Amino acid sequence: MNALQMALADGITITKRNALKIRRAPDLLGGVVMLPIIFVLLFAYVFGSMIDLPGISYKEYLLPGIFVQTIVTSAQITGYTLTQDLQKGIFDRFRTLPMAPSAVLTGQTISDLLMNMASIVIMGLVGLLVGWRINSSPGEALLGFLLLVLFAYAFSWVTATVALALRTPEVFNNIATLVSLPMVFLSNAFVDSSRLPGPLQAVAEWNPVSTFVQATRELFGNTNPAMPVPAAWPLQHAVTASLLWSALLLVVFVPLATRLYKRAVSA
Amino acid sequence: MTNAIVAEGLVKKYGTVKALDGLSLAVPEGTVLGLLGPNGAGKTTTVRVLTTLLRPDAGRAVVAGYDVVRDAKRLRSHIGASGQYAAVDDHLTGAENLEMVGRLYHLGTRRSKQRARELLERFDLTEAADRPVRGYSGGMRRRIDLAGALVADPPVLFLDEPTTGLDPRARASLWDIIGELVQGGTTVLLTTQYLEEADRLADRIAVVDHGRVIAQGTADELKDQVGGDRVELTLTSAADLETVRRGLAALATGEPQIDRTALRITIPVANGAASLTTALGYLAAERVAVRDAGLRRPTLDDVFLALTGHEADENTTTTKEKVA
Numbered sequence: 001m002n003a004l005q006m007a008l009a010d011g012i013t014i015t016k017r018n019a020l021k022i023r024r025a026p027d028l029l030g031g032v033v034m035l036p037i038i039f040v041l042l043f044a045y046v047f048g049s050m051i052d053l054p055g056i057s058y059k060e061y062l063l064p065g066i067f068v069q070t071i072v073t074s075a076q077i078t079g080y081t082l083t084q085d086l087q088k089g090i091f092d093r094f095r096t097l098p099m100a101p102s103a104v105l106t107g108q109t110i111s112d113l114l115m116n117m118a119s120i121v122i123m124g125l126v127g128l129l130v131g132w133r134i135n136s137s138p139g140e141a142l143l144g145f146l147l148l149v150l151f152a153y154a155f156s157w158v159t160a161t162v163a164l165a166l167r168t169p170e171v172f173n174n175i176a177t178l179v180s181l182p183m184v185f186l187s188n189a190f191v192d193s194s195r196l197p198g199p200l201q202a203v204a205e206w207n208p209v210s211t212f213v214q215a216t217r218e219l220f221g222n223t224n225p226a227m228p229v230p231a232a233w234p235l236q237h238a239v240t241a242s243l244l245w246s247a248l249l250l251v252v253f254v255p256l257a258t259r260l261y262k263r264a265v266s267a
Numbered sequence: 268m269t270n271a272i273v274a275e276g277l278v279k280k281y282g283t284v285k286a287l288d289g290l291s292l293a294v295p296e297g298t299v300l301g302l303l304g305p306n307g308a309g310k311t312t313t314v315r316v317l318t319t320l321l322r323p324d325a326g327r328a329v330v331a332g333y334d335v336v337r338d339a340k341r342l343r344s345h346i347g348a349s350g351q352y353a354a355v356d357d358h359l360t361g362a363e364n365l366e367m368v369g370r371l372y373h374l375g376t377r378r379s380k381q382r383a384r385e386l387l388e389r390f391d392l393t394e395a396a397d398r399p400v401r402g403y404s405g406g407m408r409r410r411i412d413l414a415g416a417l418v419a420d421p422p423v424l425f426l427d428e429p430t431t432g433l434d435p436r437a438r439a440s441l442w443d444i445i446g447e448l449v450q451g452g453t454t455v456l457l458t459t460q461y462l463e464e465a466d467r468l469a470d471r472i473a474v475v476d477h478g479r480v481i482a483q484g485t486a487d488e489l490k491d492q493v494g495g496d497r498v499e500l501t502l503t504s505a506a507d508l509e510t511v512r513r514g515l516a517a518l519a520t521g522e523p524q525i526d527r528t529a530l531r532i533t534i535p536v537a538n539g540a541a542s543l544t545t546a547l548g549y550l551a552a553e554r555v556a557v558r559d560a561g562l563r564r565p566t567l568d569d570v571f572l573a574l575t576g577h578e579a580d581e582n583t584t585t586t587k588e589k590v591a
Contacts, residue, residue: 006373009370009373010370010371013367017356017363017367020358020359020363024358024359024399089350090355090356092320092348093355093368093415095319096318096319096320096343096346096347096348097343097371098340098341098343098344098371098373099371099372099373265320266320266321
């Protein structure tokens, strides 16, 4: 077996291990199934009844925001699971085995990606039930889903990096919530960013979350000429900017997480 | 006889703390070395270096013919390790845990499954095989963890405090399993805080303190270093302890130990039975009340005290050694 085959085979083994864990851990499964449903219903009916947008139903505008928000939240499972495993001896066992060291992180991020895909499907279905519609071509819609998947995978590596730097589940959870909440709410996910006060508007328009939400809206056809796109470059070129963001996250955080993993387990 | 494990002058520093301070040891093939010492002595660090988890700052080590730093990758196919903190996945069943390890040893799916079943049977876990490990007892978890270390049938095995925290029955059952492995020719390096465990399982014992081996030998050799028998007297009043110590000073071949909580005085003596008679005669004459009196061979606790000047469990804290 050469190094690449080994990395692949071991990655699959670890992915399977994590998939089994997810199936057996009710808290994780609850996060994957229940959280997206609750988000869709809460926002669609609570905010949906309060917020009026020109030319488009709030539910159509909202769903792409919910997709991205759920991904930001679910990606934290990657980090949380890693901090939990760090506290047990399981990584020591892995490291005394003749396996590819990279398999631990690739296996973890890939199994979480599968989980994220499941929650995107669930959200989409619940969204269709409450009145969300895809108004674009099938090709564009597929691209929209692929973009969400790419974002989910790239963002998993971000939370993995943070987790491996912090190392304890409690600290990780606190920090992750502190960072992700403003990230999601200071964006165009739930509200029209052009109606925010000056400085907040600038933050929201350059927030990568807004970029992904805008790109998803465009690809699903959830936009309306009555709501012009803000002039900020990443919103004007949302799909391109999303791809650039994804590439940047992967280029920075894959090696960083790998290095921190090595350091975390060799102490 | 060739050595399966050789370590020479291992040094590992954490900041200013020397976890290993020139530790050297050798384990001949097919034998068991017991690494004995209190928490923080460097036992776990030694195992982590020898199992390629940790790079030493200085010194070298060769296990099964492979250098632990240069040949780390190839070495991993030839060793098994079972730690203090059972390295198993709670949500996976016993069988799934072992199959995963088999696949990571690249045994292939079929062989991994077959090997998992073999080990589950051997470790008396067949009934629990398809239950998640989360529901296992402490003893079962240790057994499944040990089974995980044996998946690839490694010639060299590292057991880091394999029975810490287990009840006496679970401990005895694990001892039997380890005993069988050794009869099958496996070389074992075992760390323990339990003197009884080292005595029972190890061919040779290396006493570790402050990151160095301070004494080596068979259990009997170590006991001989500490001299002969002990007269052990348990009194009913703390006030009498001092009286007895002074009164029996002539019998003692070394410094008597006094345990004020247990009201016990332990006196090393040269001529066991005769000394005990003398001691009892003295107590009767002085009308000192005695709860218990006896003669015993030195234990490894005595060895530790004689070698280090402190008792083996004196440093025991809740801090995990690996954190240090």
